[in-house]
Amino acid sequence: MTRFSDWFAWLVLLFLAAPLAIVVPMSFSNAPSFQFPPPAWGVQYYRAFFADPRWLQPTVNSFIIGAATAVVTMALGIPAAFAIVRHRFAGRGWVNLLLLLPLTAPHIVLALGYYTYFGRLRLTQTYLGVVLAHTCLCVPIVYLTLSAALKGFDRNVERAAMNLGANPWRVFRHVTFPMLRPAFLVAALFAFIQSFDETVVALFISGRDASTLPRKIFDSLRTQADPVVAVVSTLLLGIVLAGTIASRLAARRRRVETPA
Amino acid sequence: MSAYLDIVDVVKSYGAARPAVDGVSLAIGKGEFVTFLGPSGSGKTTTLMMIAGFEAPTSGDIRLDGRSLVSIEPHRRNVGMVFQNYALFPHMTAAQNVAFPLRMRGVQRAEQQRRVAEALASVDLQALAHRHPREMSGGQQQRVALARALVFAPDVLLLDEPLGALDKNLREQMQVEIKRIHREIGITMIYVTHDQTEAMTMSDRVAVFSNGKVEQIGSPLEVYNRPANRFVGEFIGDSNFFAGRVDPSRPGWVELAGIGPVRIATQATAPAGEVEVMIRPERLRLATGGDTGGADNTFDMTVDDVINYGDSLLVIGKTRGFPLRARMVGGAADGLQPGAALKLAWAPGDAHLLPRPPAERDSAV
Numbered sequence: 001m002t003r004f005s006d007w008f009a010w011l012v013l014l015f016l017a018a019p020l021a022i023v024v025p026m027s028f029s030n031a032p033s034f035q036f037p038p039p040a041w042g043v044q045y046y047r048a049f050f051a052d053p054r055w056l057q058p059t060v061n062s063f064i065i066g067a068a069t070a071v072v073t074m075a076l077g078i079p080a081a082f083a084i085v086r087h088r089f090a091g092r093g094w095v096n097l098l099l100l101l102p103l104t105a106p107h108i109v110l111a112l113g114y115y116t117y118f119g120r121l122r123l124t125q126t127y128l129g130v131v132l133a134h135t136c137l138c139v140p141i142v143y144l145t146l147s148a149a150l151k152g153f154d155r156n157v158e159r160a161a162m163n164l165g166a167n168p169w170r171v172f173r174h175v176t177f178p179m180l181r182p183a184f185l186v187a188a189l190f191a192f193i194q195s196f197d198e199t200v201v202a203l204f205i206s207g208r209d210a211s212t213l214p215r216k217i218f219d220s221l222r223t224q225a226d227p228v229v230a231v232v233s234t235l236l237l238g239i240v241l242a243g244t245i246a247s248r249l250a251a252r253r254r255r256v257e258t259p260a
Numbered sequence: 261m262s263a264y265l266d267i268v269d270v271v272k273s274y275g276a277a278r279p280a281v282d283g284v285s286l287a288i289g290k291g292e293f294v295t296f297l298g299p300s301g302s303g304k305t306t307t308l309m310m311i312a313g314f315e316a317p318t319s320g321d322i323r324l325d326g327r328s329l330v331s332i333e334p335h336r337r338n339v340g341m342v343f344q345n346y347a348l349f350p351h352m353t354a355a356q357n358v359a360f361p362l363r364m365r366g367v368q369r370a371e372q373q374r375r376v377a378e379a380l381a382s383v384d385l386q387a388l389a390h391r392h393p394r395e396m397s398g399g400q401q402q403r404v405a406l407a408r409a410l411v412f413a414p415d416v417l418l419l420d421e422p423l424g425a426l427d428k429n430l431r432e433q434m435q436v437e438i439k440r441i442h443r444e445i446g447i448t449m450i451y452v453t454h455d456q457t458e459a460m461t462m463s464d465r466v467a468v469f470s471n472g473k474v475e476q477i478g479s480p481l482e483v484y485n486r487p488a489n490r491f492v493g494e495f496i497g498d499s500n501f502f503a504g505r506v507d508p509s510r511p512g513w514v515e516l517a518g519i520g521p522v523r524i525a526t527q528a529t530a531p532a533g534e535v536e537v538m539i540r541p542e543r544l545r546l547a548t549g550g551d552t553g554g555a556d557n558t559f560d561m562t563v564d565d566v567i568n569y570g571d572s573l574l575v576i577g578k579t580r581g582f583p584l585r586a587r588m589v590g591g592a593a594d595g596l597q598p599g600a601a602l603k604l605a606w607a608p609g610d611a612h613l614l615p616r617p618p619a620e621r622d623s624a625v
Contacts, residue, residue: 154345
């Protein structure tokens with residue numbers, strides 16, 4: 001049984017990692033187009049990526065839109081999660097449902113809606129338009145993450161703080177926020193990643209001026225099969241890997257500092 | 261004793277159901293150690309929460325040293341509290357936890373450090389000042405919570421089942437510790453528990469809660485020996501109850517239903533008419549030979565079961581069909597087997613008369 005599940009786990013890993021084994025070597029290729037295995041090695045497409053504003057601008061755009069989406073989503077999601085978890089009010093169930101609705105709607109349907117509606121508001125092809133649309137997609141994720149953390153939060157700790165002389169703001173600043181910081185960080189990261197990855201809505205409304213990286217990749221593939229796409233994919237993979245390793249190391253260092 | 265903490269006819273109700281606290285009045289003296297004892301849902305914790313300010317009374321008043329607390333926010337009340345699950349701040353060390361109330365009060369840093377060190381020393385935790393709560397045992401965490409609740413010199417210390425999560429030996433240690441602190445600082449303490457032993461051993465006075473009301477308040481011995489009603493008598497300690505009738509024409513005698521007349525010492529506030537007679541199991545003793553004459557009453561008991569507690573035996577059986585429990589110490593009942601017949605004696609002063617609730621009167625005598 002153990003043997004089978006071990007094999008199965010490796011199989012799943014292989015399945016997930018296989019595309020990487022193709023994409024990463026292709027980024028170091030010399031071929032004029034996608035070709036696997038690469039006929040010869042080189043870094044010319046890395047040079048091309050970092051020299052070409054048509055690639056760099058969407059990269060910057062993606063970071064700006066991702067960060068802005070994370071900020072706006074948190075600004076909406078934090079109060080929403082606190083209100084729904086901690087208070088009883090008329091229509092609470094409906095608000096809860098409404099907050100989760102974007103999860104159930106297909107992106108293509110939402111994208112179509114934004115395309116027609118934002119067009120009328122002249123929000124297509126603007127940062128603001130993409131940020132608003134992405135915020136809508138990210139709110140459920142942030143709301144779910146935060147409300148799960150809040151439900152497990154011991155209110156007596158806040159009561160203790162109050163009892164010890166902290167007014168409501170100081171209770172939040174010194175106790176609630178520091179204790180929930182990991183959940184806040186995870187929620188914000190989820191929002192950023194969701195926005196960074198999002199393709200369908202970006203295709204419909206980001207236009208040329210606010211074009212995001214996934215949209216640029218899509219455009220590039222459709223028109224010319226430019227191997228720079230493999231470079232971009234490899235760079236993104238590198239960033240994610242570095243982030244994961246860094247957070248693992250940070251967690252391990254904290255455990256070493258304060259042995260339980 | 262003049263009331264330092266005065267709870268005046270406090271009611272707390274949540275919607276249409278029976279109020280959680282239903283007209284509680286208590287006058288607590290300065291420096292007193294008062295225990296709120298009762299089963300869960302009896303309103304003792306809700307009353308405590310209203311003193312701390314986490315709940316607002318529906319009606320009534322809570323006064324501390326003459327001024328009403330009701331409209332004062334919890335963080336301005338200067339009332340310390342120790343929670344059952346400690347409620348320490350997990351992201352702060354023991355020292356930072358204890359310093360928190362001083363920080364909130366803008367105490368100078370040097371003064372903070374001095375008082376934190378002092379408070380940690382008073383609970384014997386200087387060595388662990390820089391540990392986080394997750395690196396401490398339950399008992400150590402509870403000591404930090406105690407130090408944190410005392411370091412800012414609160415007017416009253418509230419303790420909400422503070423020892424509930426600890427094992428038996430640690431509980432007893434902490435009981436002694438809390439009593440020592442009470443003696444040394446002389447702070448008014450209100451201690452909520454459902455553990456009658458804790459209430460008996462620690463308190464100056466015990467307030468027995470049931471269904472949102474205070475059934476009785478008095479010294480531990482008063483509530484044990486002279487419970488105000490059957491609930492108190494049953495909740496604290498073990499007891500035998502018999503239905504009885506007081507005949508005004510025969511003072512000093514009570515007719516026990518189905519058993520016959522027994523001598524009962526006159527009580528200052530004895531109820532009349534239909535009564536309940538309570539006899540604690542440890543007041544019953546083996547009647548040896550024929551010397552049960554004089555003023556003593558006797559019961560003939562058939563033994564159903566014997567439970568050995570090591571320091572005593574609990575003998576469970578019947579007298580004339582009514583359940584009877586007797587506690588025997590000092591080897592008096594060694595070798596006793598189920599099925600044995602005993603003669604038990606008790607003095608007229610060993611019984612306590614209680615009024616019988618109206619609902620039970622029809623069926624009993």
